[in-house]
Amino acid sequence: MSDATPRPTALVIGHRDFAAGIISAVTAITGREDLFRTVSNYGLDTRGIEALLREAIADGVTVIFSDLPAGSTTMAARRAQRDFPEVTVVTGVSLPLLLDYAFAAPDAVHAADAAVEKGRAAMMVARGTRRAD
Amino acid sequence: MPIELHRIDDRLIHGQVVVGWGQPLELRFLVLVDDEVAASEWEQELYRMGVPPDMRVDFVSVEQAIERYASFASDPKPGMLLTGDIDTMARLCLAIPALRRVNLGGVHHRAGRAQKLRYIFLTRGEEAELRAMADTGVEISAQDVPAARVIPLDAILEGEAIA
Numbered sequence: 001m002s003d004a005t006p007r008p009t010a011l012v013i014g015h016r017d018f019a020a021g022i023i024s025a026v027t028a029i030t031g032r033e034d035l036f037r038t039v040s041n042y043g044l045d046t047r048g049i050e051a052l053l054r055e056a057i058a059d060g061v062t063v064i065f066s067d068l069p070a071g072s073t074t075m076a077a078r079r080a081q082r083d084f085p086e087v088t089v090v091t092g093v094s095l096p097l098l099l100d101y102a103f104a105a106p107d108a109v110h111a112a113d114a115a116v117e118k119g120r121a122a123m124m125v126a127r128g129t130r131r132a133d
Numbered sequence: 134m135p136i137e138l139h140r141i142d143d144r145l146i147h148g149q150v151v152v153g154w155g156q157p158l159e160l161r162f163l164v165l166v167d168d169e170v171a172a173s174e175w176e177q178e179l180y181r182m183g184v185p186p187d188m189r190v191d192f193v194s195v196e197q198a199i200e201r202y203a204s205f206a207s208d209p210k211p212g213m214l215l216t217g218d219i220d221t222m223a224r225l226c227l228a229i230p231a232l233r234r235v236n237l238g239g240v241h242h243r244a245g246r247a248q249k250l251r252y253i254f255l256t257r258g259e260e261a262e263l264r265a266m267a268d269t270g271v272e273i274s275a276q277d278v279p280a281a282r283v284i285p286l287d288a289i290l291e292g293e294a295i296a
Binding site for chain 2: 015071
């Protein structure tokens with residue numbers, strides 16, 4: 001019997017240190033380090049990024065969170081997804097979105113949908129008002 | 134208005150292009166020169182996904198880019214021409230006398246390439262190709278984003294400026 005901890009099936013990919021940074025915030029809030037893998041696009045062309053994502057998919061990743069919809073990270077994820085349609089790609093990732101996913105039931109596809117709604121709903125513009133006194 | 138930037142970037146359309154350069158230069162169109170992408174509706178759809186609705190993208194082969202360059206260059210709106218590798222840009226420079234300035238925006242790590250800058254890695258063959266382009270009068274420099282320092286080809290090839 002193996003007592004090895006299962007590797008996360010969700011992965012965050014971003015520009016430079018984005019993924020490591022945002023996951024450090026997730027860990028600080030949830031206290032858990034076992035929820036997401038991280039990948040950086042740093043120093044890699046799109047094919048190189050895609051190769052890393054394909055390796056991760058082969059190792060069990062089913063949901064990829066990417067930072068920028070127009071970015072090389074998303075392009076690479078979509079290319080990898082072409083051969084693995086069971087993989088879900090989520091773009092425009094934010095901390096509220098990841099936290100919602102982290103606390104969701106382990107139904108990857110629908111958890112991603114709900115997390116995106118949470119991420120959208122978390123955005124707001126707050127303007128100050130002058131105090132009456 | 135001439136094309137604002139002729140850029141070699143192996144990521145083609147991505148954040149630095151659309152946001153980093155696109156916003157300060159107020160780019161309204163991109164010419165993506167790549168034979169493979171020009172032949173694939175799926176690839177084109179993928180790249181279109183990353184472009185704001187007010188920015189046009191023309192997907193063309195090398196041959197089409199040469200034929201249509203004058204019309205791209207006479208477009209009244211500012212635009213950028215992109216290739217994914219040095220060889221494609223060299224072919225364009227050879228065929229288009231008006232193309233005299235090239236931006237190295239991103240040539241990333243791959244087996245056989247040596248690091249020249251943080252975002253530029255070159256094989257010996259690619260170095261020779263860049264020198265040959267420069268020898269014909271093409272001005273080549275590296276700059277990944279507008280706020281970064283412009284680094285001329287000589288400094289890149291001499292490895293003076295890894296930063």
